[in-house]
Amino acid sequence: MALESQIVQLLFAGITVGSIYALIALGFVVIHNVTGIINFAQGEFAMLGALIAITLSEKTAIFSRGMTVTLNLPLPLAILAAVLIVSLIGMVLYQFAIRAAKGASVVALIIITIGASIALRGFALIMWGTDPFRLPNFTPGAPIQFMGAFLILQNFWVIGTTLVILVALYFFFERTMLGKALRACSINRVAARLMGINTERMALFSFALSAAIGAIGGIVIAPSTPMAYESGGLLGLKGFVAAIMGGMNSAVGAVIGGLVLGIVEALGAGFISSAYKDAIAFIMLFAILAARLSGLLGEDAKQQESGV
DSSP states (O other), X not given: OOHHHHHHHHHHHHHHHHHHHHHHHHHHHHHHHHHSOOOTTHHHHHHHHHHHHHHHHXXXXXXXXXXXXXXXXXXXHHHHHHHHHHHHHHHHHIIIIIGGGTTOOHHHHHHHHHHHHHHHHHHHHHHHTTOOBOOXXXXXXXXXXXXXXXXXXXXHHHHHHHHHHHHHHHHHHHXXXXXXXXXXXXXXXXXXXXXXXXXXXXXXXXXXXXXXXXHHHHHHHTTTSOBOTTHHHHHHHHHHHHXXXXXXXXXXXXXXXXXXXXXXXXXXXXXXXXXXXXXXHHHHHHHHHHHOTTSTTSGGGGGOOOOO
């Protein structure tokens, strides 16, 4: 493959993978803006969204292949149901884990989300076992050839979904009363309470919204990347890196951070070695955190007030 074609191929792959990281990062940003905490179960929302959609739409063996589910729902209906179920899981996580620890420090709440991540991963292992699952391509057909590179049709779904969600979030936060209430909580939670905004309800909604975004991210990547019980861990960590790169407070910054991370990963894998693909994300994370010594988990984090 010519160098120009190889660069186009790697850039497109990087934008596709970066779009997934961006969706995960958007979930981090939504929760952090409203509650002030980092939800490390965000990657598990993506994993659950994909596996639930697969289970609802296809014949799927569960519980160590001791039981088979054959609901065979139409794919659009299965996707909608999966997003709603994962949103409900996000609400349950907030209600019974985060809200129950009301008054705890931000660091303690973050540790709770790490525990929730492990618990959700364990549930997925019991439910679906270690087998990887995947969805059929949303649009069948041969790849498109562009400048010598081959562009897979499913990747356009990934990129398009990220753009649609970003635009939808912009209009939601700028044009709706609920969105403006969430923004008020992110700007000043105490003032929001004084203005009559129920900050606990806003926090609950932020977890539901974040879980829905994560589930959509897992679903759109499932046709091209098989999903298993452990898939959420790496997705969550890379989404966190993207969110950190974007500043943790900006939806646009999260998308840019995800795209940059995806492109750097793809170029590094293509021109250096695929063995360093995952290492690149962690090197970038360490570099960013080292440059922000007074950042999210600085010495004052224990005293930082959470919004739950």
